[in-house]
Amino acid sequence: MQLDLLANGDRGAGEVVRFTLPDADVTLWPGFLARSEADRGLVALQRELVWRQDTIQMWGRTYDVPRLQQWCADPGLCYTWSGIRMEPAPWHPLLLALRGRLRALLGIDFNSALANLYRDGRDTVGWHADDEPELGEAPIIASVSLGATRDFVLRHRRRRELPVTTIPLEHGSLLVMRGATQACWEHALPRRLRVAAPRVNLTFRVARAEGSI
Numbered sequence: 346m347q348l349d350l351l352a353n354g355d356r357g358a359g360e361v362v363r364f365t366l367p368d369a370d371v372t373l374w375p376g377f378l379a380r381s382e383a384d385r386g387l388v389a390l391q392r393e394l395v396w397r398q399d400t401i402q403m404w405g406r407t408y409d410v411p412r413l414q415q416w417c418a419d420p421g422l423c424y425t426w427s428g429i430r431m432e433p434a435p436w437h438p439l440l441l442a443l444r445g446r447l448r449a450l451l452g453i454d455f456n457s458a459l460a461n462l463y464r465d466g467r468d469t470v471g472w473h474a475d476d477e478p479e480l481g482e483a484p485i486i487a488s489v490s491l492g493a494t495r496d497f498v499l500r501h502r503r504r505r506e507l508p509v510t511t512i513p514l515e516h517g518s519l520l521v522m523r524g525a526t527q528a529c530w531e532h533a534l535p536r537r538l539r540v541a542a543p544r545v546n547l548t549f550r551v552a553r554a555e556g557s558i
C-alpha cells in the first residue's frame with residue numbers, strides 16, 4: 346500500500362491521505378470529525394436511527410444480513426440491494442449536518458446515505474462495489490466512520506496480482522471513493538473477532554430516482 350501524505354503534522358482536520366492505486370481514486374481524511382463530535386454522533390445514531398434487520402434468501406434459506414441498516418434519503422429515492430428494496434427514511438439532523446459539511450468540503454450535494462451498524466467484529470459486509478445503476482457512472486461515495494476501528498479492504502476486480510489494500514477506518518474518519526473506483530475495484534469489511542465495540546458507517550451517495558435511470 347502506497348501512501349502519499351499531502352499534509353503532515355498532528356491529526357488535524359486538514360490531514361489528507363491519497364492512496365495511489367491503479368484505476369482508483371481513494372482519499373482519506375482521518376480527522377474529518379473532531380473527537381467530541383464523533384463521540385456524540387456515535388451515541389445519537391445508535392439510539393435514534395431506526396435500524397432494520399434485513400434478511401436475504403440463499404439456496405432456499407433465509408439469513409439475517411450480518412449488520413443493521415437504514416437508508417436515509419430525499420423523498421422518492423429508493424435503494425435496492427441484493428433484492429432488498431429500501432424506502433427512504435427521513436434525514437436524521439446529524440446526517441443533514443454531515444451532508445452540509447460534505448457539500449462544503451467536496452462540492453457535492455449528496456441526496457442519500459446508507460447507514461450500517463456493525464454491532465461488534467462479527468458483523469461484516471462482503472465483497473461488492475457500490476455500482477448500482479441508480480448511482481450512475483463513476484459514482485462518488487463519501488464514507489464517514491464512527492466507533493470501533495475496522496479494516497476496510499479493497500481488491501482490483503480483474504488484476505488479481507495486485508495486493509489487497511487494507512485501510513483501517515478510525516472513529517471520525519472520512520473515506521472518499523470516486524472516478525473508476527467502483528468500476529474497477531471491490532471492497533469489503535471483514536470479520537474481526539477481537540473487536541467487541543460497535544461501529545456506525547455512513548456512505549453518502551448521489552442516487553437518481555428510479556424513473557430516471
Ligand SMILES: O=C(O)CCC(=O)C(=O)O
Binds near residue numbers: 461488
Ligand atoms: O462499513 C463500511 O465501511 C463500508 C460499507 C459499505 O461498503 C456499504 O455500505 O456499501
Ligand SMILES: [Mn+2]
Binds near residue numbers: 473475
Ligand atoms: Mn460499499
